[in-house]
Each structure stands twice: as structure tokens, then as C-alpha cells.
Amino acid sequence: MTGVERIQAVFARARAEQRAVFMPYQAMGYPDRAATLEIIRTLGDTGAELFEIGIPHSDPLADGPTIQTATYTALTQGTTVADCLAMTRELRAAGMTQPFCAMTYYNPLFAYGVQRFVADAVASGIDGLIVPDLPPEESEELEAACRAAGLATIYLLAPTSTEARIRFVAGHCTGFIYLVSVTGITGARTELPPDLAAFIARVRKHTDLPLAVGFGIGDGAQAAAVAQIAEGVIVGSALVKAATGEGGLARVAALGAELAAGVKRAR
Amino acid sequence: MAVSPAPQPKLNYAAWPDEAGHFGPYGGKFVPETLMPALDELEEVYLKAKSDKEFQAELSFLLRTFVGRPTPITYARRLTEHFGGPRIYIKREDLAHTGAHKINNALGQALLMKRKMAKTRIVAETGAGQHGVATATAAAMLGIECVVYMGTVDMARQEPNVYRMRLLGTEVRGVESGSKTLKDAINDAIRDWVTNVRTTHYLLGSALGPHPYPAMVRDFQSVIGREAIRQMLDPVDGPGRLPDAIVACVGGGSNAIGIFHPFLEYESVRLIGVEAGGRGIEGGEHAARFADPKLGRLGVLQGTKSYVMQDADGQIALTHSISAGLDYASVGPEHAWLRDQGRTEYTYATDEAALEGVKLLSRMEGIIPALESAHAIAHLVELAPQMGKDEVILVNLSGRGDKDLGTIMKELGNL
Numbered sequence: 001m002t003g004v005e006r007i008q009a010v011f012a013r014a015r016a017e018q019r020a021v022f023m024p025y026q027a028m029g030y031p032d033r034a035a036t037l038e039i040i041r042t043l044g045d046t047g048a049e050l051f052e053i054g055i056p057h058s059d060p061l062a063d064g065p066t067i068q069t070a071t072y073t074a075l076t077q078g079t080t081v082a083d084c085l086a087m088t089r090e091l092r093a094a095g096m097t098q099p100f101c102a103m104t105y106y107n108p109l110f111a112y113g114v115q116r117f118v119a120d121a122v123a124s125g126i127d128g129l130i131v132p133d134l135p136p137e138e139s140e141e142l143e144a145a146c147r148a149a150g151l152a153t154i155y156l157l158a159p160t161s162t163e164a165r166i167r168f169v170a171g172h173c174t175g176f177i178y179l180v181s182v183t184g185i186t187g188a189r190t191e192l193p194p195d196l197a198a199f200i201a202r203v204r205k206h207t208d209l210p211l212a213v214g215f216g217i218g219d220g221a222q223a224a225a226v227a228q229i230a231e232g233v234i235v236g237s238a239l240v241k242a243a244t245g246e247g248g249l250a251r252v253a254a255l256g257a258e259l260a261a262g263v264k265r266a267r
Numbered sequence: 268m269a270v271s272p273a274p275q276p277k278l279n280y281a282a283w284p285d286e287a288g289h290f291g292p293y294g295g296k297f298v299p300e301t302l303m304p305a306l307d308e309l310e311e312v313y314l315k316a317k318s319d320k321e322f323q324a325e326l327s328f329l330l331r332t333f334v335g336r337p338t339p340i341t342y343a344r345r346l347t348e349h350f351g352g353p354r355i356y357i358k359r360e361d362l363a364h365t366g367a368h369k370i371n372n373a374l375g376q377a378l379l380m381k382r383k384m385a386k387t388r389i390v391a392e393t394g395a396g397q398h399g400v401a402t403a404t405a406a407a408m409l410g411i412e413c414v415v416y417m418g419t420v421d422m423a424r425q426e427p428n429v430y431r432m433r434l435l436g437t438e439v440r441g442v443e444s445g446s447k448t449l450k451d452a453i454n455d456a457i458r459d460w461v462t463n464v465r466t467t468h469y470l471l472g473s474a475l476g477p478h479p480y481p482a483m484v485r486d487f488q489s490v491i492g493r494e495a496i497r498q499m500l501d502p503v504d505g506p507g508r509l510p511d512a513i514v515a516c517v518g519g520g521s522n523a524i525g526i527f528h529p530f531l532e533y534e535s536v537r538l539i540g541v542e543a544g545g546r547g548i549e550g551g552e553h554a555a556r557f558a559d560p561k562l563g564r565l566g567v568l569q570g571t572k573s574y575v576m577q578d579a580d581g582q583i584a585l586t587h588s589i590s591a592g593l594d595y596a597s598v599g600p601e602h603a604w605l606r607d608q609g610r611t612e613y614t615y616a617t618d619e620a621a622l623e624g625v626k627l628l629s630r631m632e633g634i635i636p637a638l639e640s641a642h643a644i645a646h647l648v649e650l651a652p653q654m655g656k657d658e659v660i661l662v663n664l665s666g667r668g669d670k671d672l673g674t675i676m677k678e679l680g681n682l
């Protein structure tokens with residue numbers, strides 16, 4: 001099976017069971033390497049069905065303070081791109097089967113070499129790529145390499161996207177589409193944006209792909225609300241915050257269970 | 268030298284960038300999706316304004332009556348005698364209102380927003396504080412709400428400019444992330460823009476960032492080069508001919524591209540950009556993106572593809588320069604492309620050389636240059652001896668040194 005097919009299978013199963021998919025983000029190397037692996041395994045055991053593998057970058061301009069601090073810490077601890085791929089390889093070797101989508105900014109990937117990155121990513125159990133500062137306009141080389149290797153190319157759509165852009169961007173996505181819930185950067189928020197349902201409906205007019213919503217979702221109730229109107233629920237900052245400090249793993253496990261329950265309760 | 272009509276250039280430089288904002292392999296739009304519609308709108312508005320007579324008339328009115336343009340060229344008689352070679356002329360952007368070329372672009376973009384866009388708020392980044400002050404000034408004059416992001420390291424080394432911005436009614440927000448300098452200020456300005464894009468224009472201060480910024484900033488700064496052509500050809504105030512070489516410092520590259528661009532078609536004019544050599548190239552503590560192949564490689568930073576100082580893993584390197592305005596890890600994409608075409612050349616001056624440049628120009632000509640501009644002056648020490656007495660150099664003096672007195676006093680000590 002290719003990465004695209006593995007991702008499709010997850011959404012197909014969820015659709016058959018009439019529920020959405022819980023998709024946590026993990027800043028690789030944070031709080032440290034060992035904890036990263038434990039967090040992913042723990043979340044996998046508590047109902048996460050797809051992971052965003054956050055490869056740190058020095059200049060994460062779409063991220064709020066929580067993920068900025070986490071990825072900066074990971075970098076200062078020496079986390080490299082190669083290291084992140086080594087971690088996903090270890091998780092696969094240990095038997096994890098959930099799809100992994102690498103999420104990073106373009107420069108680390110470009111510096112690694114587009115062709116080489118795609119080849120190594122596939123060999124390390126990565127199934128798709130999310131590059132928030134790389135719109136389809138600039139992605140020709142990466143997209144061609146991903147198509148050849150069966151990796152999913154997941155682009156983002158935002159509430160500011162016009163109808164024409166929704167059609168254009170959706171046409172370049174495979175696996176699912178990442179909907180940015182708010183006009184803004186990552187970070188947990190106390191309320192979901194009021195126009196989220198309308199935004200999702202706008203995108204749905206132009207595509208049959210599963211829609212996963214991220215940015216700002218922080219607790220089980222919000223996850224449940226999103227799961228009612230979208231196929232995937234992405235949670236990043238809230239989990240990163242939970243992982244920070246003494247007792248982090250237990251907090252992540254508790255929040256992960258709450259989020260997974262929220263997502264599954266929805267329909 | 269024959270001056271007009273212009274000889275056939277090898278390339279129609281004015282036709283670039285292409286429609287997608289690329290200068291060959293450089294440039295483009297590498298931003299989060301949230302911003303893509305705003306960039307499309309900005310491009311449309313800016314292209315229309317370029318040929319909008321009313322807009323252009325209002326901009327040139329303000330440049331004349333508010334900024335004080337045209338800025339003169341000054342014949343540097345004593346400096347010329349000091350080197351004993353080519354005649355040296357100085358384009359005096361230090362005499363523009365707020366003390367640097369930055370106002371040309373700040374006013375242009377602020378006016379564009381005010382007249383042509385349904386936005387009410389401006390965010391900007393600043394390194395040296397000159398772009399922040401210029402933006403705060405334009406915002407005050409046009410009555411626009413303004414927020415400027417500035418790294419806390421830069422706030423400390425450019426304290427008077429922080430106060431100036433606040434006096435002008437702008438909110439200055441200190442940036443504590445990363446190296447706490449220009450790059451980090453740009454990150455936070457972009458994050459603000461992503462969050463408030465429906466009401467806010469990002470007034471980027473150099474020929475950097477996603478398309479259409481590099482082209483738009485260049486066009487607003489090209490007033491420098493257009494004036495300079497006219498002034499150089501004037502036999503009374505100028506030498507009555509075009510220069511053989513033009514020298515400008517290069518941070519993001521806006522003052523340099525502003526003076527270079529109108530001269531591109533005159534292929535006999537050498538165009539020389541001077542980057543920040545910091546503490547020297549070997550140790551890696553500099554911002555000379557073109558001079559250090561170990562660190563300066565093709566990459567993407569803050570919306571554009573260009574030369575970027577980075578480590579092997581694609582993480583952006585920390586740069587160093589005594590001048591906050593040149594202390595940046597990337598360089599405008601058009602510079603990278605012109606360099607590939609062999610049309611422009613780049614060299615660097617160290618911190619130490621720049622400080623010597625400050626002393627030299629102050630004592631020889633009675634002009635205290637900004638530390639950024641002093642890098643261009645410093646290069647004269649190398650360039651002038653290679654040129655003949657019958658030749659002419661034009662230096663772009665991008666700004667005045669008042670803002671740097673604190674740093675200069677600390678470095679040069681008792682005189």
C-alpha cells in the first residue's frame with residue numbers, strides 16, 4: 001500500500017463507522033527524544049489514528065508561541081531532519097501502523113534535498129507531507145516526487161481562501177485537505193470560530209476529499225463539535241502544552257483520551 | 268561616455284519578475300495559504316497604481332513636499348583628493364525626511380493602502396529602526412493605526428528610534444524569540460498579518476518577502492536611481508555624465524536595488540553591492556550571504572527563495588553585523604538573479620572597516636553616515652585605487668548616522 005492509500009483507508013474506516021479521525025500533532029524532539037516516542041505510542045493506544053510528525057524549523061512563521069517554543073527547544077537539543085525520520089522508523093519497527101504525515105516548513109526539506117527527502121521519508125514510514133509555507137504554485141518538484149512515491153500531498157485552506165483558490169488547492173491535495181479553522185496562527189483557543197461550519201461547507205462544494213480541521217482545538221468538547229462537521233480533528237498546541245513540564249506524559253494521555261472520546265462521540 | 272540613447276541591453280531587466288513573481292530560480296510566494304489571497308489582492312492593486320496617474324501624482328507630490336525629494340548628489344571633493352583617483356559623488360538619501368531611503372517605500376505602500384485598499388491598520392518590522400520610523404511617520408501623516416515589531420536586541424542598540432516611533436504614535440512590540448533581531452521581527456509581523464489580514468497591510472521594509480513585495484519595494488525605491496541619472500548628467504551640480512561604478516550597501520537590498528534598477532540598461536555602469544562582513548567571513552559571524560558558500564546557499568526564508576545563511580539542516584543561521592539594518596540571513600531575490608546574470612557584483616565590508624568608513628566620511632565630508640551606509644563608504648578604500656582619475660564613482664548614502672551614535676561611541680571610544 002502507498003502512503004496515500006493508507007491515509008484513505010483510515011478515513012474510509014471512520015466513514016463506515018460514522019465517526020471522525022483524531023489526528024494529533026507531535027513536535028519531534030520535544031520535550032526530548034525519548035518522550036516524543038512515548039507520547040506518540042501513548043496517543044496511538046488512546047485512539048489517535050493519524051499523526052502529524054512535526055519536524056522543527058528555526059523560523060516557524062505559521063506557529064504561535066506554544067509550538068514555537070517547543071520546536072525551538074527541540075532544535076537546541078540537537079534534533080535534525082534525519083533524526084525525525086529515524087524516530088518514525090523506530091515507531092514503525094515497534095509495530096505502529098497509523099499513518100504519519102510529516103509537517104515541516106519548506107527550507108529544512110529543501111536543504112535536505114527534495115528527491116532525497118521523499119525517498120527517505122517513504123523508507124521511514126512517512127505517508128504524506130504537509131508544508132504550510134509551500135502553496136501548490138511553488139510545489140511542482142515536490143509534488144511530482146510525492147506522486148511517484150505514493151506520498152500524499154496535503155495543502156492547507158484557510159477561511160480567507162477564495163472559491164477559485166479552494167478549487168485550485170483541492171485539486172492538488174491527496175489523502176485529505178487541511179482546513180485552518182481560524183484566520184491566524186497555531187495555538188489553543190477558548191472558542192471555535194463561529195464561521196467554521198460555513199467555511200467547511202464552502203470547501204465541500206468543490207471536493208470529495210476528507211476535510212481535517214486544525215488550529216485552535218484544545219479540549220474534548222471542541223473536538224466533538226468539529227467532529228460533527230469534519231472528517232478529521234487535528235490537535236497540536238494543547239497537546240504540546242500538556243507535554244510540557246513534570247508529569248507531562250500522564251497529562252498527554254488524559255487529554256488524548258478526552259480528545260479521542262470527543263471525536264468518536266460525535267456522530 | 269555616451270549617455271543616451273541607452274545602448275541595447277543584453278536583457279530587458281525591467282520585464283522581471285515573471286508573472287508568478289520569479290526572478291529565474293529566485294523569488295516566488297512561499298507563505299501560508301491564509302495570506303495568498305492578500306498577496307493576490309496586493310499585486311492587483313499595486314499593478315493598477317503603477318499606471319494610475321492620480322496616485323502617482325499624489326505620491327510624487329508627497330515625496331517633494333513631505334520627504335524633501337529630490338535628494339541631492341554631493342561631490343565629495345576632499346574624499347576624491349584623499350584617494351587621488353576617480354571623482355566620487357554621493358547620493359544623499361540621508362537627507363530624506365526621517366534620515367534614510369526607507370521613507371520612499373514606507374510612504375508609497377502606506378499611500379497605496381490608504382487610497383486603494385479597504386484596510387485600516389499597518390504592521391511592519393524593523394531592524395535598525397529606520398524602516399519602523401519611516402513607517403510610523405507615514406502612518407502618522409496619513410492617519411493610519413500602526414504597530415511595529417522589533418527584536419529586543421535591536422531595541423537596545425537603536426534606542427532613539429524606538430522612542431521616535433512611540434512619539435509618532437506607533438505601538439512598538441518587542442520580539443523575544445530566536446536571535447531577537449530583524450528576522451524574528453519579520454516572523455512576528457507576518458504572524459500578526461496572518462491573524463489580522465482582513466484589516467491589516469504588512470508594510471515590508473526591504474526588497475524581500477513574497478511576490479509582489481520585492482518588485483513593489485524596488486519600484487518605490489527606484490526614485491533614487493531615476494533622480495541620480497538626471498543629476499549625474501547635469502554638468503553644473505554633477506559630472507555631466509553617468510558614473511562608471513555605483514556602490515550601495517545591501518541588507519535586504521532595497522536601497523541598492525533602488526539606485527541600481529534604473530541603471531541596469533546602461534551596461535557600462537558597474538553596480539556593486541556591499542554586504543556586512545561582520546567579524547570576518549571565516550568565523551561565520553557575518554551577514555555576507557554571497558561571500559560564504561559554507562553558510563550562504565539557495566533556500567527559502569520568509570516568503571522568498573534566494574541566498575539564505577543556513578546550517579546543513581536548513582535551519583536559518585544567526586547572523587552578525589555591527590549595523591542592525593544589514594544583520595539579516597537572506598537577500599532580495601532580484602539581487603541573486605542579477606548576480607547570476609553578471610550584471611551586479613557583491614563584496615563585503617567588516618564591522619571594523621565600516622567604523623573606519625564612519626570616521627572617514629565624517630572628517631572628510633562633514634557627513635556622518637549610518638553604520639549600514641558606512642559599509643558602502645568602506646568599499647571605496649578598495650575600489651578607488653583600482654580606478655582612474657578620469658572615472659566617476661557614485662555612492663548611495665542610504666542614511667545618516669544619528670541613530671548609531673550610541674554604538675559608534677561605544678566602539679570608537681574617546682576621540
Ligand SMILES: Cc1ncc(COP(=O)(O)O)c(C=O)c1O
Pocket residue numbers: 367368369394395396397398472473474516517518519520521522523591592593637639640665666667
Ligand atoms: C540607513 C540604512 N541603510 C541600509 C539599510 C539596509 O536595508 P536595504 O538593504 O533594504 O537598503 C537599512 C535598514 O534598516 C538602513 O536603515
